[in-house]
Amino acid sequence: MxxxxxxxxxxxxxxxxxxxxxxxxxxxxxxIKADLPIELLQRRPPTMWRYREILPVVDDTNIVSYDEGFTPLVKISFARHTVFVKQDYLFPTGSFKDRGAALLISKAKELGIDRVIEDSSGNAGAAIAAYSARAGIACDIYVPENASPDKIAQIKAYGAQVHMIQGSREEVAQKTLGQAARTYYASHCWNPMFMHGTKTFAYEVCEQLDWYAPHTLVVPVGGGTLLLGAYIGFTEMLGAGLTNRLPRIIAVQAERCAPLAHAFNKEEHIAGDGLYFDTIAKGIAISNPIRRSQILTAVQMSDGCFITVTDAEIIQALKDLCARGFYVEPTAAATIAGLRRYLETAPPNEMIVSTLTGHGLKTSNLIQELLQ
Ligand SMILES: Cc1ncc(COP(=O)(O)O)c(C=O)c1O
Ligand SMILES: [Zn+2]
Structure with a gap:
C-alpha cells in the first residue's frame, strides 16, 4: 500500500x-496508488475513512477515529459570487488538523508506538493529543510560551504533557527536533502521514461536487499541511482518472508573516530574513516552513498565486463571518479575507471552494477583544 x-x-x-x-x-x-472504488462509496459511512483504499493503514482494527470528516460544504454568497465553503472547523477538536492526526496516530498505533511528540502553536497539538488519548498513546506537546492559553488548556485536558518553550515558533520546532531523535515525531510538517490525512479534504470536496474539481481553491497556508494535502489529493485523483482538473490554488498568508508569498513573488522581506512581525492569524504565522519549496511548486503547478491580507482585513472578515453565524478563529477568517480579495477580480462563473479551518470557541477571549 x-x-x-x-x-x-x-x-x-x-x-x-x-x-x-x-x-x-x-x-x-x-x-500511493489511488485505487478507489467510487461505486462503493455511497454505501460507506460519511467519514474521511470512506476513502479507505488511499489511507495507508493496513489493518482496520488500528484505525483511531471519532467518525470524523465528510464536513459540510455550504454555499456562502459574497457580492456577485457564491462560494462553496468547507466547514472544517466542525471536527472533534475544532480544526481541520484532525484529518492529519487521525491517519498519523492510526499508523503510529499500527507500528506499535507507545509515545509520540509534536510541536504546535495549538491546533495540531490538540488534534495529536486527542487522537493519542483515544489510542492510549502517551503524548508530549511542545508549545511556544505565547500560545493561546485556551489551546494549551485543550491539549492538557486530553492528558498530554505540555512543554512550554521560550522563543519563537521555529525555536520550539528546533527544540522538539532534538527530542525527536529518541521518540516518534508526530509532526504535522515532517511526518508525511499527516498530509495523507489532510488530502481527504480534496477527496471530500470532489465527491461533494459529483467528482468535478472546482476551478479555484482558496486556502490558508502556514506550514502547508492543508495546501499540500489538497494538492496531493487532487493530483492523486487526476492520476487515477477520478476527477477532471487540478484547481488553481490561491494561497492566503497574513501580510505580517508572509515568507511564502514573498518568495513566490520574489520580493524582498520587509522585515529582513527570518524576522517577521506577529499577526492575529497565529496558525499561519510560520516564518520558515520546512516544506517551503514543495508549497511554492504546488501553487506554481496549479497556475495559482499568493494573496496576503492585513490584520485589519482579517478582523473585518471575522466580523462579517460572525454576523452570518460562522464562529471561527482569526486564522480561519484570514482565509475569507483572502477570498474576498480574490473575488474582486475573479471571473463571474468560476466554481470556487474555500474553507473555515478553526473553531472560534478556541479563541473566544481574543475574538471578544477584536470585535470590540
Ligand atoms: C485554524 C488554522 N488554519 C490554518 C492553518 C494553516 O496550517 P497549514 O499551513 O499547516 O495547513 C492552521 C495551522 O495551524 C490553523 O490552526
Ligand atoms: Zn534521503
Whole structure:
C-alpha cells in the first residue's frame, strides 16, 4: 500500500517502518496508488475513512477515529459570487488538523508506538493529543510560551504533557527536533502521514461536487499541511482518472508573516530574513516552513498565486463571518479575507471552494477583544 520516498536522496522505504524523516535528513513523501472504488462509496459511512483504499493503514482494527470528516460544504454568497465553503472547523477538536492526526496516530498505533511528540502553536497539538488519548498513546506537546492559553488548556485536558518553550515558533520546532531523535515525531510538517490525512479534504470536496474539481481553491497556508494535502489529493485523483482538473490554488498568508508569498513573488522581506512581525492569524504565522519549496511548486503547478491580507482585513472578515453565524478563529477568517480579495477580480462563473479551518470557541477571549 505505497512507499515512503525521500525528497532529497530519492531512496524508497516500506511504510511499515516508523519513519518521519529519511536517514539522510531529507523530507519524506508517500507514493500511493489511488485505487478507489467510487461505486462503493455511497454505501460507506460519511467519514474521511470512506476513502479507505488511499489511507495507508493496513489493518482496520488500528484505525483511531471519532467518525470524523465528510464536513459540510455550504454555499456562502459574497457580492456577485457564491462560494462553496468547507466547514472544517466542525471536527472533534475544532480544526481541520484532525484529518492529519487521525491517519498519523492510526499508523503510529499500527507500528506499535507507545509515545509520540509534536510541536504546535495549538491546533495540531490538540488534534495529536486527542487522537493519542483515544489510542492510549502517551503524548508530549511542545508549545511556544505565547500560545493561546485556551489551546494549551485543550491539549492538557486530553492528558498530554505540555512543554512550554521560550522563543519563537521555529525555536520550539528546533527544540522538539532534538527530542525527536529518541521518540516518534508526530509532526504535522515532517511526518508525511499527516498530509495523507489532510488530502481527504480534496477527496471530500470532489465527491461533494459529483467528482468535478472546482476551478479555484482558496486556502490558508502556514506550514502547508492543508495546501499540500489538497494538492496531493487532487493530483492523486487526476492520476487515477477520478476527477477532471487540478484547481488553481490561491494561497492566503497574513501580510505580517508572509515568507511564502514573498518568495513566490520574489520580493524582498520587509522585515529582513527570518524576522517577521506577529499577526492575529497565529496558525499561519510560520516564518520558515520546512516544506517551503514543495508549497511554492504546488501553487506554481496549479497556475495559482499568493494573496496576503492585513490584520485589519482579517478582523473585518471575522466580523462579517460572525454576523452570518460562522464562529471561527482569526486564522480561519484570514482565509475569507483572502477570498474576498480574490473575488474582486475573479471571473463571474468560476466554481470556487474555500474553507473555515478553526473553531472560534478556541479563541473566544481574543475574538471578544477584536470585535470590540
Ligand atoms: C485554524 C488554522 N488554519 C490554518 C492553518 C494553516 O496550517 P497549514 O499551513 O499547516 O495547513 C492552521 C495551522 O495551524 C490553523 O490552526
Ligand atoms: Zn534521503
Amino acid at each position: 505505497g512507499t515512503f520516498i525521500c525528497t532529497k536522496c530519492h531512496t524508497e522505504f516500506p511504510l511499515d517502518r516508523p519513519l518521519w524523516q529519511c536517514p539522510c535528513g531529507g523530507l519524506l513523501d508517500i507514493d
